[in-house]
Amino acid sequence: MFLAGPPRAGAATAQDAHYARKPVKVVIQLPCRDEAEQLPATLAALPRRLPGVDEVEWLVVDDGSSDDTARVALAHGAHAVLRLPHNRGLARAFCAGLEAACRRGADVIVNVDGDNQYDASAIPELVARVLAGRADIVVGCRPIERIAHFPWWKKRLQRLGSAVVRAAAHVSVDDATSGFRAYSRDAAMRLNVYSNYTYTLETLIQAGQSGLRVEALPVEVNPPTRPSRLIRSVPQYVTRSVLTIVRSFLTYRPLEFFLVPSALCMAAGALIGARFLYHFAHGAGDGHVQSLILSALLIVVGTVGAAVGLLANQLVVNRRLLEEQQQSRRRAEWRPPA
Helix, strand or coil: CEEECCCCCCCCCHHHHHHCCCCCEEEEEEEECCCCCCHHHHHHCCCCCCCCCCEEEEEEEEECCCCCHHHHHHHCCCCEEEEECCCCCHHHHHHHHHHHHHHCCCCEEEECCCCCCECHHHHHHHHHHHHCCCCCEEEEECCHHHCCCCCHHHHHHHHHHHHHHHHHHCCCCCCCCCCCEEEEHHHHHHCCCCCCCCCHHHHHHHHHHCCCCEEEEECCECCCCCCCCCCCCHHHHHHHHHHHHHHHHHHHCHHHHHHHHHHHHHHHHHHHHHHHHHHHHCCCHHHHHHHHHHHHHHHHHHHHHHHHHHHHHHHHHHHHHHHHHHHHHHHHHCCCCC
16 A cells, blocks of 8 residues: 655656656665654655656655554655555565556666665765666675674674675675665566565575676665664574575576585495495405495485486576566556556
């Protein structure tokens, strides 16, 4: 359900728009849950105008908040609030915001957290790089090692996530978990998020596998206003991040995911089998039957894993065809109203 803010002064008439070039529109979306206290400062820092942009809108995605997030957002200048009926998680709220922004005619979508974590002064440069055609996605990378309120384990996990993204998708971003990003309209329509937890790693891996251009832009951060809600406990965060990474590998690079461990199993099985044959040739095979059993087991497991990898790799082709159909459908359905 949308809640619309008051009309803005200075809007172009339909006749003016008919004769003018296609206007460029930027939508700044803020996925929020119970951010009534933080939103005034967050919205106050957002730009109303951007160089080379005809219209800037602020879209707040209210992910089932129990406080006055929606009312506060409209009272402090948000153009619209997309209210989700219940809490669906950060990833779902992010995706709902992308769709809503595209339907509102966005050429560029900027995603900003509602807790005022990021320095919004970087938004003009994020947008400029997309409009210039340099990148489809621009990621605002925080100075992880210089952030005093980040514990050491969080810094290490941030670096690990960035390393995984580089390995999985050949995307070089120093802060892969940053949610401060700008997306072109085309990139927004091509992204699919399967996780309900977070979208940061998954979207970068998918972008790299889909051939989207990704750039990194160094940004600064503001002092923390509250503890992180995404990282409630280290084991939970690590577990969910690992599951997201594994799922991304299974989705986009299943052949490598299965073939590497399968090849190791088969190689180990062959070596152990060769050891058994050596002893068997010297008349001592009876005492090494366990080696024969283990060798056969490893070779069977490796063969099955390789077969699964080949089958999963064929499914990738079908998935890409379905994604192309989905993109065509989104381009038709996500048009702004005439």
